[in-house]
Amino acid sequence: MGRLVVKLPHDRVDTLIGAGAGTPFDAGKGRAMKEWLTVTADDEESWLALAREALDFVGSAHH
Template sequence: MLPEERFNALVEEFAASPGVSIPGEPGRRGFGSSALKVNGSIFAMISGGKLVLKLPHARVAALIGTGAGTPFDAGKGRPMKEWLTVTADDKESWLALAREALDFVGSAHR
């Protein structure tokens, strides 16, 4: 399955979740318009054909340490601390990590 197809499966999975905005909704343009958002903040997106998620810094470091991801650089020359490019290439990993990202970004305790 192509990354875009797997991302579309995530969109379908989270479409009915409270506070979640999906790509393609009316009025969404520019940066983040093709991302999954919760309460207006991005928690998952495709960049360069890879899934990118927002997670706690310690979790990002742990996943990089296990080889499940790499640092995400938004083209500014340095990695973003709370963003992970997922290297795991299976549907279950994508779904589990995307749920973590939704919970993290949607949490009022960040």
């Protein structure tokens, strides 16, 4: 399976990292991007839930 990277609020990213559901995403620049998470959960339900949450976050942030 590939990798899923999502954009979420910084606090939510910290919570998910603390829960073991993801790791910081750094885009190869050597430093973590605070609102981006690499999802480590490998089940489809987690991926779908986080993708929906990210879509809601990004959609609301630009309006």
